[in-house]
Amino acid sequence: MTALGWAIADGWTITRRALTHWRMQPGLMLFAWFFPVLMLLIFGSLLGGAMETPEGSSYYELLVPGIFALTMLFGLEGTMTAVTQDKDKGVTDRFRSLPMSSAAVVLGRCMADMLDTIVALAVLTGAGLALGWRWHDGLPSALAAFGLLLLLRFALLWVGIFIGLSVKNAQSITAVQVLVWPVGFLSSAFVATSTMPAWLGTIAQWNPLSAAATASRTLFGNPDPSTTATWIGSHSVLMAIIAPLVLTAIFLPLSAYRYRTLSH
């Protein structure tokens, strides 16, 4: 087999390891997959009544794509925790002492986390549909929206690997887990950025999470007032492609660098 062939085969072995984890800890996985649904229900019933929605549409029309995007952000924690634990427990060292390519370790992590995200998205889609959320512009457009969300998750994967390899121990992860919330709130995940105070709205608009939330609303045909309010709002799909690519361009090389400098 070629080097690339082995990298893929080894990567698949590591993906299977994650899939076995799912099987061994079904409770934990179910909780992780249903947590976004819980957020949807909590924020939906908490803010739904108070929220002014365009043309009297249900708040869920705005919120469901927002929670989709937020789920991508929360996936960061999973990646980070897995990477730090492997580093802490010496599993990473064991992999590094084997005659296998280091790309395989990352490839395996990547496939496992993307699969995990797809399941979470599927569960959340089911919940959204049950609550009355719909996509209005046809299936291809809806699939494009899911594609953009997964692209964001892919970019955040590299952020997670980088942070996971950089932190000293698992406790430091807690700090990041807390920081995820303000990033989530400072975006268009829960409210359209056009309804925020101007300065806050400007910051929130440039949050990659907003781009994914607003772009998927556009593609699902769900109303979002910020799409007509500003330039960046009306170009959200473009932003939802560019922002993840920029994040990947920064954090993929950084992760590779961190992995190599584990030997210094």
Place this chain on the structure above:
Amino acid sequence: MYGTVYGSTLNERWEVTKQQVIEAANVRKNYRGGTEGAGLNGFDLEVTAGTVTGLLGPNGAGKTTAVRILSTLLKLDSGTASVAGYDVSRQGAEVRRRIGLVGQYAAIDEVLTGRQNLVMFGRLNHLGHTKSVRRADELLERFSLTAAAGQSVGKYSGGMRRRLDLAASLIVAPTVLFVDEPTTGLDPAGRLEVWTAIRQLVDNGTTVLLTTQYLEEADQLANRISMLKDGKVVAEGTPDALKAQLGSDWLDLVLVDPAEVTQVLGLAEPITNGEIKVEGNRVSIPVKDRTRALTIMANSLHEARIEPEDITLRRPTLDEVFLHLTGASA
């Protein structure tokens, strides 16, 4: 510059003579951002094929650093090191094909079962699925883990984990096995289990480099011992030669009545080979032949009708050994 040509000639030389499986000369390593002088400071080591070498040293001596450098996980700053004839800095991939590493902390997946762990590592060693499963079952049997094979590793005892860790490093029979502190933190039963496992390996001809903080462990398992202190080897030799250099075992007596001390000093005369230490009602007697000394002393005490509160036989502690060595070289 020399590339593979240099590597292959070196390796052929090794194939012919089959002598030094590990060679390290004047290896230096300072951790980035670490304290000055921590790491390795001119580390030398030679390990002959088919032997067990013990790297003995206290906390922070540089044992883990040495093992990580030799197993290519860590880059050295200067000096040279080769394993199985391959340079660790330039031919890392070749080295990794020939080594097994058991790190200081068990590096296995806690969620997976013992068997799932071994099968995974088998596949990552490119054995293919069927062979990986067969090899996993062989190793589980060999390390007495068959009964626990289907259990999540999280439920294993320390000794079982360590044995599984050993098994995972032996999936492809390595030329050299590195074992970093195999029994630290284990209870006596766990320690015995691991010792037995390591002895079996040696019977199969694997060259082993193990690190330990315990003189007794090195004594039990190793053919040769290198003593490490502050990143440097301060003494090297067979356990017996080192022990002879180190001085004696100690017979410690705690007496009920301090008045008995003078009498005991008289009784100790025939068995001691050094200077007896007295502290209150505690008498420490350096002895050469440990078991003989103990029987003779027990008899003499019995005849003299002295019943000590406590009587123990002990090896010199690692601290005493290092004190002795650094004292002797100063």
